[in-house]
Amino acid sequence: GQCTLVCPVGALIEAPHWHEVLQTLGAHRRVSVVQVAPATRVAISEEFGLTPGTVSTRRLINALRQLGFDYVFDTNFAADLTIMEEGSELLARLEAGTGLPLFTSCCPGWVNWVELNRPDLLPHLSTTKSPQQMHGAIAKRSGFVRSLGADFAEGRAEPYVVSVMPCTAKKDEARRPGQSGDVDHVLTTRELARMIRSRGIPFAALSDDGQFDSPLGESTGAAQIFGASGGVMEAMVRTAAHLKGADHDLPLEWEALRGVGQGIKTATIPGVGTVAVCNGIASAQHMLEGEGWRSAYVAVEVMACVGGCLGGGGEPKSMDPHILRKRAAAIYAVDADAPRRRSYENGDVQALYASELQSPNSPAAHRLLHTCYAPRHSRRLLLMRFLDCVDRRDG
Ligand code: SF4
Known part of the structure; x- marks a missing residue:
């Protein structure tokens, strides 16, 4: 059951990029940065014989x-940022009473599906970029990274x-009009394993003591x-009360x-809905067959792969029928142990907000961290819609 229905744009055909990445690293022309998704750090263990x-x-x-x-940075830094932006977007929509329920937008398999099959639902999609794209945008174009020297x-x-990433559709996301340029190359977990093997790096024997670079390396359990x-x-629910200014969590x-x-x-969720x-x-398709979802929910998360990214098409293949459960248990254990959640x-x-973006959903945050959607039957339309959206945003 791995990622069979999720890539209507054909991104499932995995185009390997790891040779190109090795060549670019070897050329040393630009400073290189890598970010790692939360699902990758768990599943890569299986590629090297770890439990x-x-x-x-x-x-x-x-x-x-x-x-x-x-x-070496952590995509999770941008996942926390996603929550600040998407959570604020939800509260703004609740206040205005429009665009509800809000649909999450961090899964490109789902975003592509909506653009292709139900463009009438595009106003429901959160305009917040995915963590992958946000992280790239910050690493490349924010003043915040200047503190790295x-x-x-x-x-x-x-x-x-x-x-x-655990995901082949993330390769396609990195090429979307308006977002291309945030990330240069996307590797799947499996590709990275091949790259590590090709260099003879004894993964399982490496010491378990590496540290992410900072900033852009800190993250919470959420x-x-x-x-x-x-x-x-x-994660959004955990932050909702704070964003509303409530004094309780x-x-x-x-x-x-x-x-x-x-x-x-x-x-x-008390105070939210x-x-x-x-x-x-498939469960999103099922939900959308009726009309009840329009009034029943204030927000809907859709991840195209069953189990979420842990079951992504770029993760190691496994014959273990309990593999999703085991990977999920590992993820929730990391959260439970995290000093901040x-x-x-x-x-x-x-x-980042104090030094550059001011507050979630500010004009500065919108320029760097938000995006646009358009029906998928036309790439040109997507590009035009994006240019129009940039025009409006930049006033
Ligand atoms: Fe990719 Fe995760 Fe969406 Fe699957 S659920 S398509 S792995 S982002």
């Missing part, structure tokens, strides 16, 4: 440095940005659970939104 469910974050950081990346000084060439179905919604853990079984999960999670594109508690995210 399914082993969390290999630090080992993976060491392997990426040995491959020659100058900076001379490599990122003004006037230097943009860094070469690679992302490692970001880590993005890798599992229901994780994006649970909602509970951290929402069991009703967890689980890898197919279908729709729901929870009613009822939210839903569609686990797999709500996205707004991320110190780097707070510093």
